Amino acid sequence: MDCLVCHDTTGKYKKPGPDAGMPAKDIDLKLIAQNVGHSSRATCGACHFNGGGGDAVKHADLSRQLLKPNRSCDIHMGGYDFTCTECHETRNHKIAGRSSSVPVVEGKVTCIQCHSEEPHYCGSVLDHHLNNHAKTLDCNVCHSPVFAKCKPTKTWWDWSKAGDKNRKPKKDKFGQPDYDAKKGEFKWEESVVPDYAWDSGYMKRVFIGDKVDMNSDVINLTEPVGSIHDPASKITPFKIMRAVQAVDADNEYFLIPHLWPRNKQDDTAYWKNFDWEKAFQDGMDAVGLEYSGAFKWKETWMYWRLDHEVMPADMALSCVQCHDSLKGDKTCNRCHQDNRDVDFKKIAHKGTDFSFMKSQGRDVEHLIEKTDYINFKALGYKGDPILHGGRFKKLPMGYEKKE
Amino acid sequence: MIKKIVFFSSLVLLTSGLCRAEVWKAPDQERAKERSKQVVPFIKEYKDDHKIARKMSLMDAGISLNDVQDVYFLMDSPIIKDREDHYGPVRFSHKRHANLAKDCSKCHHFRPKDEAALETTRCSACHQDAFNPEYPERIGLKAAYHQQCIQCHQEQAKGPVDCKGCHLQNVPDHKQLVQLPDNPDPFQVTAECLRCHDAQAEDMLTTAHWLWKGPSPYTTGHGKEVMHGKGTTALNNY
Numbered sequence: 067m068d069c070l071v072c073h074d075t076t077g078k079y080k081k082p083g084p085d086a087g088m089p090a091k092d093i094d095l096k097l098i099a100q101n102v103g104h105s106s107r108a109t110c111g112a113c114h115f116n117g118g119g120g121d122a123v124k125h126a127d128l129s130r131q132l133l134k135p136n137r138s139c140d141i142h143m144g145g146y147d148f149t150c151t152e153c154h155e156t157r158n159h160k161i162a163g164r165s166s167s168v169p170v171v172e173g174k175v176t177c178i179q180c181h182s183e184e185p186h187y188c189g190s191v192l193d194h195h196l197n198n199h200a201k202t203l204d205c206n207v208c209h210s211p212v213f214a215k216c217k218p219t220k221t222w223w224d225w226s227k228a229g230d231k232n233r234k235p236k237k238d239k240f241g242q243p244d245y246d247a248k249k250g251e252f253k254w255e256e257s258v259v260p261d262y263a264w265d266s267g268y269m270k271r272v273f274i275g276d277k278v279d280m281n282s283d284v285i286n287l288t289e290p291v292g293s294i295h296d297p298a299s300k301i302t303p304f305k306i307m308r309a310v311q312a313v314d315a316d317n318e319y320f321l322i323p324h325l326w327p328r329n330k331q332d333d334t335a336y337w338k339n340f341d342w343e344k345a346f347q348d349g350m351d352a353v354g355l356e357y358s359g360a361f362k363w364k365e366t367w368m369y370w371r372l373d374h375e376v377m378p379a380d381m382a383l384s385c386v387q388c389h390d391s392l393k394g395d396k397t398c399n400r401c402h403q404d405n406r407d408v409d410f411k412k413i414a415h416k417g418t419d420f421s422f423m424k425s426q427g428r429d430v431e432h433l434i435e436k437t438d439y440i441n442f443k444a445l446g447y448k449g450d451p452i453l454h455g456g457r458f459k460k461l462p463m464g465y466e467k468k469e
Numbered sequence: 470m471i472k473k474i475v476f477f478s479s480l481v482l483l484t485s486g487l488c489r490a491e492v493w494k495a496p497d498q499e500r501a502k503e504r505s506k507q508v509v510p511f512i513k514e515y516k517d518d519h520k521i522a523r524k525m526s527l528m529d530a531g532i533s534l535n536d537v538q539d540v541y542f543l544m545d546s547p548i549i550k551d552r553e554d555h556y557g558p559v560r561f562s563h564k565r566h567a568n569l570a571k572d573c574s575k576c577h578h579f580r581p582k583d584e585a586a587l588e589t590t591r592c593s594a595c596h597q598d599a600f601n602p603e604y605p606e607r608i609g610l611k612a613a614y615h616q617q618c619i620q621c622h623q624e625q626a627k628g629p630v631d632c633k634g635c636h637l638q639n640v641p642d643h644k645q646l647v648q649l650p651d652n653p654d655p656f657q658v659t660a661e662c663l664r665c666h667d668a669q670a671e672d673m674l675t676t677a678h679w680l681w682k683g684p685s686p687y688t689t690g691h692g693k694e695v696m697h698g699k700g701t702t703a704l705n706n707y
Contacts (some may be wrong), residue, residue: 069662103640118707137493145495158672169685169697187568271700309706354533366706
């Protein structure tokens with residue numbers, strides 16, 4: 067058991083990759099042990115920032131940027147200096163959190179646990195509307211409208227292209243490589259508009275050995291369970307990791323390749339021998355499932371809920387950024403009596419300032435002036451709910467005809 | 470002259486750029502830190518209203534959510550800390566609680582007798598040292614916080630009621646506690662940790678971070694199983 071990996075406060079503890087979890091040999095373990103303390107963003111991040119084999123690769127919303135984040139990068143960890151366990155409450159070493167990428171849950175973490183079900187109470191005339199929105203929208207729909215806003219994340223990983231040792235990796239506009247002979251072809255994105263889906267908090271998953279539909283173009287390894295008709299489901303932002311990986315053509319389950327060489331004699335590891343057949347045979351032996359000897363490449367998607375990178379409140383999406391029907395309006399008189407004290411432009415237009423984000427070097431030019439941000443039709447609405455009604459609420463009689 | 474202006478303005482721009490690169494501090498967090506250090510004069514006499522009368526008078530005075538100026542507090546008063554220092558500050562979102570309670574008198578249960586004083590005062594104005602012989606009926610600040618928070622959280626069945634729900638415990642200095650030879654091997658280190666933390670190690674053995682599997686209550690079709698995880702069945706595509 068390794069206590070120091072989570073309880074180091076010196077930042078000096080190191081574990082070199084392949085050495086079966088043993089700490090580096092050249093570090094002062096006594097000094098580290100004498101300075102133990104609570105876990106921190108640095109200790110949790112040592113693993114969780116590096117998911118997928120590198121900084122920000124897997125989790126779009128977790129990267130080394132969160133060690134000392136800018137407030138726009140993450141309002142909780144930047145400025146308020148939250149540690150991970152302030153939200154991911156820990157009891158008896160069980161850490162709360164409902165990951166979408168893995169099935170294990172030891173307690174859930176929600177925004178509501180601190181912010182309540184009526185999180186808007188600043189005294190604005192909008193509070194009422196925003197709290198109504200909170201019944202249908204996950205907080206991060208408005209409060210974190212782009213993911214990987216601090217650091218590019220991998221969004222496409224084609225394993226089928228791996229193995230070409232002559233192919234030179236090209237750097238993309240973020241300076242990230244598009245290829246690695248061991249891993250295949252990649253795409254990286256920064257400040258990305260999430261995919262939105264109805265989510266009840268439950269996930270559907272494909273496990274090792276589960277039969278999959280070979281005729282389907284895309285197989286979802288994880289996908290949220292939710293419906294526009296379920297009052298408990300909310301529109302929720304996701305990063306979808308899109309990839310191409312191997313399925314056993316006869317057994318119709320996913321194949322696990324043996325990647326890391328065990329030692330110098332290893333002659334099956336893909337990262338040493340570049341032979342998928344051997345790597346699949348060894349990998350499937352390890353999990354105790356038959357490999358038929360025939361495989362097919364399949365596109366797979368994994369939905370990862372975006373829960374971090376919450377932006378400051380004044381950078382949340384505005385009414386107009388989703389409801390294009392309000393774009394031409396000058397007052398709230400579509401539904402309310404006019405009141406000269408209400409500054410419509412200020413409350414309905416001022417939202418996420420993508421021009422500012424662009425000036426800070428973020429890749430968001432195409433989002434300036436964007437409206438219908440979450441794509442109502444794709445979520446099952448007839449269109450902008452202001453014109454067509456919400457999922458449960460009908461509009462006042464005859465209102466539809468006005469438009 | 471123009472050159473000079475350009476030079477100085479670019480210097481200003483440069484330094485302001487550098488300042489921006491510094492870690493941003495949340496203004497309300499900084500205010501809360503300042504506020505938590507303050508000890509205000511003790512209010513000796515309070516107006517002994519019945520709680521219904523108190524509620525009505527606050528409502529009649531028109532005091533509402535919009536009057537809540539201080540949104541966020543850190544509870545870390547020297548009144549308690551000088552006596553005992555076991556925990557870090559507690560984050561308290563005042564306005565959110567005000568919004569949930571919708572009744573200021575739930576916490577601001579009495580007011581100072583002095584009519585000129587503000588209608589609402591901070592807890593630590595009336596509740597300071599425990600067992601003050603001159604005011605034996607007055608509970609101390611620590612007791613006041615705990616009674617107020619825990620009682621309401623229990624009544625509402627919302628919010629933490631145990632120590633760790635609000636407090637982060639200070640970690641004692643381990644410099645003298647840890648007894649290791651120079652250049653220990655990793656197993657000696659773990660054995661030394663377990664010398665005192667055996668129970669925690671037992672806990673650790675039951676967790677997902679040790680077992681790489683565990684309960685999957687939110688995975689449809691597998692809600693009652695406990696064997697899924699990265700170490701057993703989980704698949705990924707990266």
